[in-house]
């Protein structure tokens with residue numbers, strides 16, 4: 085058989101298979117209609133197109149499209165993404181049932197085929213992409229808690245965060261009066277701080293010109309995240325998984341190999357130093373070597389933490405700055421608070437809790453722009469009954485936190501930035517208030533919250549306290565373009581470009 089015949093033959097088999105799936109789906113739908121009276125149904129939702137289901141209806145801006153659909157189909161609805169059933173919760177009750185009442189049975193992770201963790205051999209290395217909350221997942225979370233997120237670990241990192249912020253402020257002072265791409269500056273700050281905390285390495289300077297392997301690492305990390313967030317056709321039709329039609333699995337594999345090759349020297353050097361008993365750094369890498377993890381294990385864990393912590397923290401800071409630029413009243417209230425409580429000196433992290441308006445601004449910005457609007461997709465490890473509907477085993481389950489942020493039955497004037505709503509309120513993002521879960525909830529809740537809760541307000545306070553900011557191209561700052569771009573994370577579509585002027589009190 086020549087190669088063209090082989091390809092044709094392959095196409096015919098794929099089409100036959102897809103047609104078969106289609107017929108089976110129709111039969112299933114008929115069966116479901118017949119038996120609906122007898123047993124609980126799956127949640128309602130829009131009628132799915134043959135084969136692709138509802139994919140085209142939610143391909144772009146899914147957070148907005150799903151919020152609109154929820155108004156028609158209710159707080160718990162279901163859609164078809166190719167062969168997959170996706171259940172979407174969009175209300176406080178739905179979030180509580182998914183994150184609390186049924187947390188255990190809905191705590192699996194749905195994985196894209198692009199994600200290396202979708203391979204059973206590699207799944208044991210991941211936390212966020214661990215397919216189930218098994219002993220290995222517990223072990224990795226407890227390693228991170230002890231080495232990174234406990235009160236003691238967070239205090240050990242204060243010096244690193246403060247040093248990096250001081251360097252950034254110095255970098256910005258040198259660019260006084262010039263247009264600065266703050267989205268890039270903040271990414272560099274967060275990226276470098278993470279590398280310092282994990283590996284005691286400076287990998288990147290501020291601004292576009294980094295040194296050493298930093299720029300390459302930054303580029304590779306961004307590419308990795310974009311790839312695992314993009315749609316892989318195999319996620320719609322798992323039968324195509326082995327073919328890797330878009331070459332996404334291959335690209336991710338190559339990126340991973342390149343990153344691990346760059347880290348090999350760092351990890352190898354540290355093993356050497358430890359074997360000679362010299363130069364212990366007492367950073368996260370040291371704690372991983374101490375407990376005897378293999379290089380492969382260490383590399384995967386570091387990669388996951390960098391992926392999970394860098395873009396999320398950067399995006400949250402950028403949204404908060406953009407909200408403050410747009411809302412001059414809130415900025416001047418924040419400046420007043422900083423002047424009274426901090427004065428004309430550099431802020432220290434220990435002073436953050438004494439700044440209630442700052443904390444309220446960060447909470448309000450996270451409400452308006454939930455960084456991961458659907459949290460990370462969950463998977464039902466068993467069938468369960470949620471709000472009188474059945475969620476079949478294997479379904480993907482998401483919570484649309486963006487829909488809750490826009491819901492006028494939860495928030496007064498939901499589209500406005502009103503930090504005051506969080507003053508004198510016990511509402512918090514620690515996973516107990518289900519109308520406000522930017523870090524998720526239940527057993528899968530973000531373990532990096534203690535780190536993010538220090539970094540984000542500290543960076544924002546330092547920038548507002550040190551500089552007056554000007555928005556070029558806008559006569560009225562309230563018109564600042566706040567368009568969003570969704571790719572797992574909700575980013576500001578246009579980079580935030582600002583001109584810094586040193587505050588007189590800090591000159």
Ligand code: HEM
Nearest residue numbers: 212392393396397400455456460523524525528530532536
């Ligand atoms: C403002 C910054 C951040 C936000 C908004 C954020 C948000 C989230 C959300 C919504 C989830 C999914 C929770 C769920 O499925 O219920 C998550 C998971 C996770 N986050 Fe964060 N995160 C941030 C920073 C960080 C940082 C700094 C780290 C680590 C250095 C981190 C590590 C993780 C990990 C490992 C998971 C997976 C947890 C699991 O599945 O068991 N995050 N994060």
